[in-house]
C-alpha cells in the first residue's frame with residue numbers, strides 16, 4: 485500500500501508554463517541590463533577622440549557632424565569639420581550664408597544634397613525655433629535633412645533623451661548580438677533593429693548614460709564589431725553575443741545585394757585660359773538642382789544615356805560654345821567614375837582659348853580657387869588630368 489505523504493512536509497510545486505515564461509522574461513531583462521551596463525562605460529573609456537565629441541556636447545556641431553557623417557568616412561569628416569565650423573560658427577551664421585559658400589565649404593565630402601539640406605535645416609531652425617535647435621524628437625524630425633536616426637542621435641547624445649538610434653553599424657551589432665539573419669537594407673530587419681534598440685535604450689537613464697550607450701553602440705560597430713573580421717576578443721559584449729557563441733560572426737549579417745549601377749555618358753570640354761594675373765582659369769557651369777552632383781560646378785558638358793559619337797566640333801556646338809575660338813585642344817581622354825548608383829563614362833577634351841565670355845551662367849574660376857567653389861571630385865580629377 486502506498487504511503488501517504490506526511491501532512492507536515494511541504495509538497496514541491498511543479499513549475500507552470502506561466503512560471504517559465506516569467507523566468508525567461510526575467511533572464512532576458514537581466515541580459516539586456518548587462519548589455520547596457522557594459523557598453524556605456526566601455527564607450528567612456530574607448531571612444532575615439534573626435535572633434536565633435538566635446539563635453540558637454542554642443543547641439544550645432546553635433547548637427548553638422550551627423551549630417552557630414554552620413555555615407556562619408558570619419559577621416560574625411562575630420563578634415564572638413566573644423567574648417568566648416570570656422571566658416572559657420574552658429575545655426576544663424578549658416579542660415580544667413582549664401583548657398584554657394586555652403587557648397588564650397590562642403591566641397592570634398594560628396595553627396596552635396598546633404599549640404600543643401602543642412603542649409604535648409606539651419607534656415608528652418610532660425611525661422612521656426614528662434615535659432616535654437618530643439619531637443620524633442622518630433623520637432624527634430626520635422627526639420628529638413630533630419631530623419632529618424634539623426635533625430636534620435638541629437639535627442640539622445642546632445643539632450644540626453646531616451647531615444648533609440650539605428651544606423652548600419654548599430655544594426656550589425658544588434659543582429660550579431662541576437663544572431664538575427666538578413667541584412668540592414670531589408671525593411672523587416674531594420675524594423676526589428678529599431679524595436680530591439682528601443683528595448684535596450686529603455687533600460688538606460690536619461691542624460692549621460694543614454695548618450696554613452698547610443699554612442700557606444702555606434703562606436704562598437706565602427707571599431708570592433710566591424711563588417712569583416714569583428715574583433716570579438718576586444719568586445720565588451722562577447723559574453724552576451726549569440727553569434728559569437730554559435731560561431732556565426734562571419735555569416736551575420738548577410739551581405740547586402742549589390743545595386744545595379746546605371747551607366748551614363750558625359751562628354752566634357754575643359755575650357756581654360758591664361759587669366760589677367762597670369763594664372764590658369766577654367767570655365768565652369770552649374771549642374772541642375774536635382775540628380776547626380778546636384779547644384780555642383782563642372783566644366784561645360786553634355787550627358788546622354790547612350791554613347792555619343794560627337795567629335796569636339798559637334799560637341800562645342802551642342803553645348804553652345806561653337807564660337808569660342810580655341811587655339812589649342814587635346815583629347816578626348818576617357819575615364820570611368822563610379823558613384824553608388826551610377827557608372828559615369830567620361831570623354832574629356834581640353835581646350836585653350838585666348839579669351840571667351842562667361843555666358844549662360846558660366847563663370848571663370850582660377851585654378852587655385854577650384855577647391856572652394858563646390859566641384860565634385862570626379863570633375864576636379866578630370867581638370868587635373870587635362
Ligand code: SF4
Pocket residue numbers: 657660661708709710714715716717719720721722725726727728733
Ligand atoms: S562578440 Fe564579436 S560579433 Fe558579437 S558583438 Fe562583439 S564584436 Fe560583434
